Amino acid sequence: MKLLEYESKDIFRAYGIPVPPTGGVIKDAGKLPNAIKKAGKGPWVLKAQVLAGGRGKGGGVKLAKTPKDAREIAKKMVGMTLITHQTGPEGLLVKEVLVDKASDISREIYFSIVMDRKSGKPTIIASAEGGVEIEVLAKERPSAILKMPVDPDRGLEAYQGRRLAYALDIPNDRVLDFVKMATKLVKVFLDLDASLVEVNPLIITPKNELIALDAKIVTDDNALFRQESLAERRDPEITALEREAKEVGLSYIALDGNIGCMVNGAGLAMGTMDTVSLAGGSPANFLDVGGGANEEQVTRALQIILKDKKVTAVLVNIFGGIMRCDTIAKGVIAAAKKVKLKLPLIVRLEGTNVKEGKAAIRKSPRSNGRPRRSGSPTSRSTETSAAWSTGPALRWGRWIP
Numbered sequence: 001m002k003l004l005e006y007e008s009k010d011i012f013r014a015y016g017i018p019v020p021p022t023g024g025v026i027k028d029a030g031k032l033p034n035a036i037k038k039a040g041k042g043p044w045v046l047k048a049q050v051l052a053g054g055r056g057k058g059g060g061v062k063l064a065k066t067p068k069d070a071r072e073i074a075k076k077m078v079g080m081t082l083i084t085h086q087t088g089p090e091g092l093l094v095k096e097v098l099v100d101k102a103s104d105i106s107r108e109i110y111f112s113i114v115m116d117r118k119s120g121k122p123t124i125i126a127s128a129e130g131g132v133e134i135e136v137l138a139k140e141r142p143s144a145i146l147k148m149p150v151d152p153d154r155g156l157e158a159y160q161g162r163r164l165a166y167a168l169d170i171p172n173d174r175v176l177d178f179v180k181m182a183t184k185l186v187k188v189f190l191d192l193d194a195s196l197v198e199v200n201p202l203i204i205t206p207k208n209e210l211i212a213l214d215a216k217i218v219t220d221d222n223a224l225f226r227q228e229s230l231a232e233r234r235d236p237e238i239t240a241l242e243r244e245a246k247e248v249g250l251s252y253i254a255l256d257g258n259i260g261c262m263v264n265g266a267g268l269a270m271g272t273m274d275t276v277s278l279a280g281g282s283p284a285n286f287l288d289v290g291g292g293a294n295e296e297q298v299t300r301a302l303q304i305i306l307k308d309k310k311v312t313a314v315l316v317n318i319f320g321g322i323m324r325c326d327t328i329a330k331g332v333i334a335a336a337k338k339v340k341l342k343l344p345l346i347v348r349l350e351g352t353n354v355k356e357g358k359a360a361i362r363k364s365p366r367s368n369g370r371p372r373r374s375g376s377p378t379s380r381s382t383e384t385s386a387a388w389s390t391g392p393a394l395r396w397g398r399w400i401p
Ligand code: ADP
Pocket: 020, 045, 047, 052, 053, 054, 055, 056, 057, 061, 100, 101, 102, 103, 104, 108, 131, 200, 201, 213, 214, 215
C-alpha cells in the first residue's frame, strides 16, 4: 500500500525526522488562508497529493511567493488531473493539496531504503545527486549511486551511517545529524514493514540543516495483520470490487482485459494470465480462489468477476490437489446456475478425480441447449518473464558494506 506524501511526513515527524513546517492538507481552495497561516511566513510550496512521483515536472508542485499566488495555485490545483511519467496518460485526480513552507536549498540528496530480494536485506540507496529521477541517474551515471545493506535486526549501525555521510559529502558539522536521520528512516522502514521509504530530495539548506522535503512510503500488505494503524487505512488504489473480494477472502486484482479468470493458487493464476496473453487474449483480472475453494467461494468469485462489465467470457482453471475436481466441478455448476450465467464459461480441470469432475460438467444442463464442447487444449511450453522486481536501482551503483 502506498502512502501519500503528507501521511509519510506525519510518520517521519512522529519519529523525529526533520520535515518542513506545514499548514497541512486542504481539500478546497477556500481553506488556504488557514493553511498558510499555520505553515508560517511565506513563500510556500503547494503540492498535489497523488500516489505518483514526478509531480514537480508535471505541474503538481508549485512555489507561491505571496498569499495571492497561493490562492490562485490552490484554485487550479485542487480538482486538477495531474499527469506525470508515473500516472499514465489518463492522469490522477488531485483531491488534496499539501501546503508546506518553502525551504532554501543548497543541495538535494537522494535517499531511500528498499528490500534487496537477493540478499534478503533492507538496502539503502543514496546519491549526492538527488532531486532528479533516480532511474535516469542509474542509466547515465551509475557510479553516482551508493548502496548499503542493513541488518534487519540491528538496523543501521552508527559506523555505517558515518560511512554513508562521508560518501555523500555531508558537511562535517552535520554528520551526526545525518546519521540520526538515516537511522530513524531505517527504523521507519523496519517498524512499518515497508517495501520502500524514499526521500527525494533530502536537502541541505544554506544553514546546513538536513530536511526531508519529499516523502514516500510503500508498505507490504502481507504484514498488515501486525500493522494496526495501517490496516485501518483505506487503500485509495483499491477498486470497489477489489475491496469486496478482500472482505470475502479472495485475492482479486482488476485488470484491463475482457477474459474473467478464476484460478486456484497464485502461481497458477499468474501462469493462467500469461497463457491467456500468449494466446492473444487479455485477462480481465487476477483471481486466486485459494487452495480449498468450495462452492460458496466459487460462487462469490464468479459474482465478482461478472460485476466487471468488461468481461465477455470466463475461464476457470482449477488444479484439484487437496480439493477434488468433482467437488470443484459441482461448485462451478451450482455457481453458474446461481448467478444465471449467460457468458461463455470455459472450465479446465486437472488433478484428483478429474474424470468425475469432467463428467459432472458434461452432464450439467446448458442454458442455450446447444451441445457442450469438451476436450483438452494442445499443450505448449511457455516461458514467462520473472514477475518480480526490486526496482531498477539495485542493478546499478556501488556497494558500500
Ligand atoms: P516529486 O518527487 O513528485 O516531483 P517533490 O516533493 O520531490 O515532488 O518536489 C519536486 C521539487 O520541488 C523538489 O525536488 C524541490 O526542488 C521542490 N520542492 C518541493 N518541496 C519544496 C519545499 N518545501 N521547499 C522548496 N522546494 C520544494
